[in-house]
Amino acid sequence: MINTLLTLDRRPKQVILVLIDSLLLLLAAVAAYSLRLETLFDPTRAHFIAFGVTVFSSVTCFAMLGLYRAMVRFLSQRALSSVISGAVFSSLMLVMMMSVTDAFIPRSVPIIYFMMVIMLVGGFRVGLRSLIAIIMRYNAGKANNYERERVVIYGAGSAGHQLLTALQHQPLFEPVAFIDDNRAIQKTTISGLSVHPARNLSTLVEQHGVSRILLAISSASHARRAEILLFLEPFGLKVQTIPSFEDLVYRNHGIGELRDIEVEDLLGRDPVPGLSELVSKxxxxxxxxxxxxxxxxxxxxxxxxxxxxxxxxxxxxxxxxxxxxxxxxxxxxxxxxxxxxxxxxxxxxxxxxxxxxxxxxxxxxxxxxxxxxxxxxxxxxxxxxxxxxxxxxxxxxxxxxxxxxxxxxxxxxxxxxxxxxxxxxxxxxxxxxxxxxxxxxxxxxxxxxxxxxxxxxGSSGSVVPLFREQIRNGGPVTVTHRDVIRYFxxxxxxxxxxxxxxxxxxxxxxxxxxxxxxxxPVNIAQFAMKMIRLMGHKVRGVDSAEGIEIVYTGLRPGEKLYxxxxxxxxxxxxxxxxxxxxxxxxxxxxxxxDLLRKVTRACDKFDCEAMTSLLRVAPLGYEPAGDCADLVWHQRLSKPSRPLSLTADTQSGAKVVKIA
CATH class of the missing domain: 3.40.50.720 (NAD(P)-binding Rossmann-like Domain)
Known part of the structure; x- marks a missing residue:
């Protein structure tokens, strides 16, 4: 039945909600009197007139507040605020109509009525939203024939709550708990999920079969994020994060668009705020x-x-x-x-x-x-x-x-x-x-x-995108030398x-x-191991006999260890x-x-020997690790030379170069 209702056009859905709200408002009025009088209330004709006008006015108020424009499955805090505002209006309308019709009304009834409206109208929407989310996840999982992956959200602040809301409307992940370092909210429950300290992670992994950690700590410094990643690394769980604030604002990313950990977090280096006069000048x-x-x-x-x-x-x-x-x-x-x-x-x-x-x-x-x-x-x-x-x-x-x-x-x-x-x-x-x-x-x-x-x-020539691609493809990850270090x-x-x-x-x-x-400086081999572990894998030969292998290929032409x-x-x-x-x-x-003239001459003649000699003699401190590696130069050396001659085209008279 719910699936049928979800496929209806927007107008029929709004009509159904109006009818349900009307019944709930009428029920709230009768319940308020019954609770106050401690017996089932039997309304008089005056009460029915007052209730009818109150219900009609309240539904109209709900419509003006935009309550019927909000989709129930994406119900927001603003929609619940509209319910509260509408409940206040409805309570005042009830008091006014009772005065106009001279109907009997105890002084505590409007207060009870106000609370009943919030419980019934608001509670109905929250319950319906949860029911729809469960049905949609069940349908999606059934259609795709797979079980949802269980995840833990690290960070129970506003970003974590928004991430949980986004995950509740998709079929891939099932959040099972929050982790947060704030002791004030540990052992509490947020949107049905308990908040645990970080030390409980191993227990959560074992009890729930958690395979992924989702970071929702947008306000944390890079140094703090690096500490968290260092703590998470031994667990062998895939770690992902929500988009940065800049991505949300400038690049239209959504809070639920998860991505692999940022390289900034691996470095743990917080940028120093720029000096405004130097940036703008x-x-x-x-x-x-x-x-x-x-x-x-x-x-x-x-x-x-x-x-x-x-x-x-x-x-x-x-x-x-x-x-x-x-x-x-x-x-x-x-x-x-x-x-x-x-x-x-x-x-x-x-x-x-x-x-x-x-x-x-x-x-x-x-x-x-x-x-x-x-x-x-x-x-x-x-x-x-x-x-x-x-x-x-x-x-x-x-x-x-x-x-x-x-x-x-x-x-x-x-x-x-x-x-x-x-x-x-x-x-x-x-x-x-x-x-x-x-x-x-x-x-x-x-x-x-x-x-x-x-x-x-993260640049086009950086090891980071290369390592990430190799890990996603199942390895091996190629590192030139186990001792090579680089500044990043x-x-x-x-x-x-x-x-x-x-x-x-x-x-x-x-x-x-x-x-x-x-x-x-960063040791590249250690950096590769960290990336492998934080992408949910083990390092073969280090963590276990299985996993992603690191292969040392040797320094490439022109490379040095540091x-x-x-x-x-x-x-x-x-x-x-x-x-x-x-x-x-x-x-x-x-x-x-003088140097520029010699460089230009060597370039024009494509003379790699002259260029190598020039770079050696110039005050550059150039000490090449090997011989000239230019591919075209070596190809030319491997073939007998073929002289060039300049001749004239017989039809156009233009000069053309021909190989003799």
Whole structure:
């Protein structure tokens, strides 16, 4: 019968609810008199008239309060407030009608009637909602022929209660208990679920067959979340969390959209609030440009720039899809923030000097963040010429465009791999730093700054998405070496610090080099084990003979066991607690020009030997771990050379290149 009622149109459902409420209101009036008189009440004609008008007026009031627009299965606290407001109105109407009809009414009857209305009208809806939820879950489980997975919700606050409400309307999970660290609410019951301390988790797992923990602790710091995850790790339960507040507000995620644990929680590192003047100074009411706008750091820079109220934001990227994706996201952010910023997506490569100059001058760029780079170590190692051309000459082209257009601030996003590099990517970024420092010694109004930091979690080249995919596929998880360690930082924190470091750079001499405090280095093998356990699996050979295996593949070309942030120890603290400034050896502009000419010549000739020699001789500290790994270079060496000749096309007269 309930299933039949659920399939009815909205109007018939409303009519049925009105009829039921009318009967319940009449029952509440008779019950109020009967309870007061301690005998079954026999209404007079005057009472029937008063009851009838009261019921009609009350139902009308309920309708005006929106009670019949609320779906019973999604009954909210606001709907229950409407019931209470309607009960107050109904009680007053009953008193007034008794006075008009001169019907007998003891003074306590309106109070009893008020409570009966809430119990009957409100209780009917709560009971019906619970019944519908049970039937829907039963039907869904029967249709899908599976048993609901039993889960424990960690966090019994408002977020936990909202999550429980969302889970009650789906067939996948069956919440069996809350866990909360607040002693004041332990041993209480919330929406039918008991609240337990964390020490009871092993008992709950054993009694109820719990296989998953759902975190609903949105207000907890990352440090506290890391402590909770450390506690949960040995249980081997899959741990998931509700979306962050930012995802709920800006990305239209629902409270019930569960996701795997965030990498920020694994680090346990809480971001330091930004200094407002440093965040807004280079952005607010200005035209800002981001190269590599579709990348991990570039896209997060764009998000933060939109929030800071820039006048224009120029997005430059060579990848059409990445450019579309970030511009589409920013358009949605604009609407939610009621922002008037003009978002300008531009296709182009930093290797095109003329294109860059045209873009920067046409839009009147005032602040430029240069995040475009090839950053994946093995890929750049195997494509040496393109890596150097993009990272070094691309940086030079962007800086020249900024100089020509009179840009106020130019910020280069660098990497810890530039310190005593053993790979082409690191060497090219160190050379890009030297190029920028050399250009800073030329007289200009543009302030150049360099911001150096380590790996960011969740980027396209990060181990985190790779590990997560490997774990979901059943393993194995590949780690290069059991002792390899890396510095890690979240993308939002890194982007925020880049913006603030750039603002600090405008206060210091041009060419300043900044380092971001990366915290403690992370052992990658231990990090992989933590991810495996928190995704509900065991580590084979460590936790048990079964589970996800970790395979050590050996260091890849250009990799080293650990990264550094400093070449020298000459660093100083800035007024931001996580930004340091450092003095390191630099070159004069004439020396930089000579290096750039040699780099350009080697790139144009596709001469990997000359490029390797150049990077070794240049003051970069470059000590490659092996021979040149460029794939095309090795392919050419393995085949006999075939000379090229330039001939003229007999019909068009155009010059064409032919292989002899």
């Amino acid at each position: 280079p952005i607010t009411d200005r035209c800002v440009m981001v190269t590599g706008a579709g990348g991990s750091i570039g896209s997060e820079l764009c998000r933060q720039i939109v929030k800071q109220g820039a006048k224009k934001l120029v997005l430059l990227d060579i990848c059409e899809y990445a450019l579309y994706k970030i511009s589409h996201e920013l358009t949605g952010m604009k609407a939610k923030l009621d922002s008037r910023i003009e978002v300008i997506p531009v296709l182009g490569s930093v290797q095109s000097a003329n294109r860059l100059k045209s873009i920067v001058s046409s839009f009147g760029v005032q602040t430029l963040y240069h995040a475009a780079a090839y950053k994946h170590v093995p890929i750049v190692e195997q494509n040496m010429i393109e890596g150097v051309r993009n990272n070094v000459l691309g940086t030079y082209n962007a800086a020249e465009a900024a100089l020509a257009a009179g840009v106020d601030s130019f910020v280069l996003v660098s990497t810890d791999k530039a310190v005593r590099p053993v790979n082409v990517m690191g060497a090219s970024k160190r050379l890009a730093e030297l190029v920028l420092q050399g250009m800073a010694k030329r007289e200009s109004q543009t302030k150049f700054s360099i911001v150096r930091f380590g790996n960011v979690l 930082m979240t993308i939002p924190e890194a982007a925020g610090l880049v913006i603030q470091a750039g603002a600090l750079g405008s206060e210091l001499e041009s060419g300043s080099l900044f380092l971001l405090d990366m915290g403690k 990264e550094e942030l400093l070449i020298t120890e000459d660093s100083q603290q800035t007024r931001h607690p996580r930004i340091l400034t450092v003095r390191e050896p630099s070159l004069e502009w004439a020396e930089v020009q």
